[in-house]
Amino acid sequence: MNPWKPMFFGGLAVASLAVALFTNSEAAHPSRPEMAGAGHHPQQVSPPPILERLQFAGAPLPLERVGVRERMEKELLIGTFRHSSSLLTLKRSGRWFPVIEPILIDSGIPVDFKYLSVIESGLANAVSPSDARGFWQFMKPAAEEFGLRVDRDVDERYHVVKATRAACAYLNKAHRRYGDWVLAAASYNMGMSGLSRRMDEQGGAAYWDLMLNDETARYVYRLYATKQVMEDPEAHGFVLQAEDWYAPLETRDTVLVDSVDDLSALAQRMGVSYNALKTLNPWLRSRKLPIDDDQYYVLRLPLR
Template identity: 30%
Template sequence: MKYLFMLFFPLFLYANLTYDTNYNKEVSLLSSFDIEPSFLYDPIMNKMKDETIKKHKHFFSAMNKAYLFIPAIKSTLSKYNVPREFLYLAMAESNFQTKAYSNKRAAGLWQFMPRTAKLYHLKVDEYVDERRDLIKSTEAAAKYLSALHKRFGKWYLAAIAYNCGGGALNKAIRRAGTDNLEVLLNEKKKYIPKESRNYIRKIVALALIGSDEKYMMNNEYEYLLNRANAYSIATVKLAPGESLRRLSHLIHMPLKDLKKLNRQLKYDFVPPYAKSYDIYIPYIKLAEFKQKYFKAPMQNIYKIYRVKNGDNLGHIGKKFGVSYKVIKDFNHLSSNRLHIRQKLVIPISKRSYRKKLRKNRYYYMVRRGDSLESIAKKHKISIKNLRAQNNIHGSLIRVGDRLKLYE
């Protein structure tokens, strides 16, 4: 017995130390949200955690796709004194999809509504939707969370308010007579909406999984632990109207990968109105960018079109699948008047514009003031046909929607 005890004692000791280490890490993680250690035993949170672990491929797929910009998100949160664990709030909101868009008109990593985006100076216009800008939106989210923390005093309250709103949370705290998390999450009293009760649990569950090094290693995803620290992004400034396609050629980076880092752009070029505009590239491409990037004349990048008799901006825009406003902005036109043989810059790649023409011939981009009736009348098709092709059940369409016009 003595021999067996001596043989297995190190194993028992190691298991105990491992348990203590993991427990301490989990308690530390909860404290970053100002949550008591007892929350580790919340049955609903643990059920969410177990379900996520069962579907681990989905979890790690999201982490893997976001590995390039996760360090930038963590760094930005720290810059505004927001716990890095709030990274998992973004995962809960959008699954780290910068192009995520909800039926409530929320967009981007942090799912900002238009009103909140405007409040935190995120630009949404013809050319950009900065709710999808991974750095600017994270800065806005960090400022918003900091304001909520200042208002409510605890980080878990800031997270809940992010979901249900400060007013609803205030009302819940008054009804409950406390801001204690266990009380607010009472399933019978329902002080806060079910979505918000599950929201904070989901964030904590995701954070516990993402910070469990042993779990990551056991599932052969340990490379993510180092990968997130080894890779990052750099911010570079491009000239107004610059083409992403041209940049991808200059720094030898696939265009699709460059687009993934810059979902804030609605077109394949930066806004023509800015003196310069921030674009994100992998940090390992920064030296190559500094060495090779130079501002080129517009006529060397895009197609040049000569105005013909009977042309107008709307007709030219439709021909090339580009908004008339974009053509107007690129050519610094103060009015819609054109003259014959006038040269216009059309922001579309010289080599690919024919392909784009074919692609856009049967589609229409909804503009401000449009309705199903006006679009149907303009393109001489029935409203019924328009609804059927685009799976529209009512009359609601939004600016920026891409509608199919013909079968």
């Protein structure tokens, strides 16, 4: 989230396409007799076509505008050929999209915004060089502005449900300001004040009108490209069987209303490992959980 940080590149993020350069030098590249026969061809790679009616949050991709097709092709190629990252993000989506999608719907946010968490963090509790954290990459001031607790014991940027609600609050605020979901998405990267300043300076009314910094200039294209790849992975070369997708975690909830001085001892009393407790509740950042009189917390625990 870049109202407060440089862009964190994860998931279907920036990739470098290595290009092998060949010369005609016999000394540098001796001939290989086994490759000389007919029927031997180098690996063939074709660019994936852009869907002509591709939309994000109901907004069509305006391929007729100057430069749009080329910029979209760049992000689509990156998303298609960054195999390991793309595969891992696809696998994670089986676990986390069922958590994120209902929150978006309940908050009145187009469900396509689940792809924003993909380009922000790759659906992982990532930490950026500027200390933005979690699936939605909040910096501490922004997290606190939108209702998340961030201190040495609790960091709710790591709480997927609460952080998703906070991201929805930001996006609704941005949409009320701009009346446009694409501009709301762009502002998630560069901030509402920065985006509004560029709109005023350039007289632009739409994202496609604006000359923006490199990160935000790519940001919305990455959303469209990520949606295209993840909605039809097989068309882009990603073939996953049913068992390849990470399944939603099966857990039980325990409500805490009193402070916990020793989370390790609590785990033992509940019959779970400390590792399982901290893995399922990554927002717990120390060995204790202070709880105020007007607070309560829900812990996720393994079923067995």
